[in-house]
Amino acid sequence: MCTLEKRGNIFFLTLTGTDEHRLNPNLIDSIRAALHTVRSEVTSSSSSALITTAQGKFFSNGYDLKWALVDKGARLQLISKKFRSLVSDLINLPVPTIAAITGHASAAGFVFALCHDYIMMRKDRGFLYMSDLDIGFQIPIWFSPLLKCKVGSPAVWREVVLKATKLTGDMAVERGIVDSAYDGVEETVEAAVKLGEELVRRKWDGKVYAGCRKTLYVELLNKLGTDETVGDYGDDEPNKKTLSKL
Incomplete structure (x- = not known):
């Protein structure tokens, strides 16, 4: 699942193991529990930051569709509901957040990374x-305001969503999606720690920080509570096509 460790004023949330870190109810609940711990430990008299990273080849390969698509929608809607709650937790978290992407981040895994304030990525x-x-799956409506908040160019929205381009670290930096890219895992995490320490030294009020973030993402937050536009809801055939590509 995941672990949470605090080193000084920086929390490290790590997706553990060597699998694809696909987002299912168990993993999402584990991440949310870690964020709840961060929230409970942050006080008005201390400044902190959160770094999220992952072990293995993947940061996250998105929803656990093999588990979700066996019942024509109910499981997928459960994952969607829980994931939207996770996104809300991140936006409301009273500390700066940094994603240190040391492996592939696909679909909802890409979105999970985008929900952090800063993104750093290995380029090798x-x-x-x-x-x-590419897998025959329509993106949920609430992905749109997130992409538009995080990615400045309509040309890049098209490249990401309508061309399904696989972006390396250098390509993502060039397109303004990632803040910086590094030669390997250690360099990426070290850069995230350096940034985290710089942010901690600013000694911002966490409640104010979260409030500013919520203002930036108000359109997204308004969509999170009710949007269930996820997956295929017709006959079984689209789901079979999707599963065949996983």
Whole structure:
């Protein structure tokens, strides 16, 4: 699942193991529990930051569709509901957040990374990939305000969503999706720690920080509570096509 460790004023949330870190109810609940711990330990008299990273080849390969698509929608809607709650937790978290992407981040895994304030990525391996189009899966409506908040160019929105381009670290930096890219895992995490320490030294009020973030993402937050536009709800055939590509 995941672990949470605190080193000084920086929390490290790590997706553990060597699997694809696909987002299912168990993993999402584990991440949310870690964020709840961060929230409970942050006080008005201390400044902190959160770094999220992952072990193995993947940062996250998106929803656990093999588990979700066996019942024509109910499981997928459960994952969607829990994931939207996780996104809300991140946006409301009273500390700066940094994603240190040391492997592939696809579909909802890409979105999970985008929900952090800063993104750092290794450039020697791994890519960002909105795979939905390639696997025959329509993206949920609430992805749109997030992409528009995080990615400044309509040309890049098109490249990410309508061309399903696999973006390396350098490509993602060039397109303004990732803040910086590094030669390997250690360099990426070290850069995230350096940034985290710089942010901690600013000694911002966490409640104010979270409030500013919520203002930036108000359109996204308004969509999170009710949007269930996820997956295929017709006959079984689209789901079979999707499963065949996983």
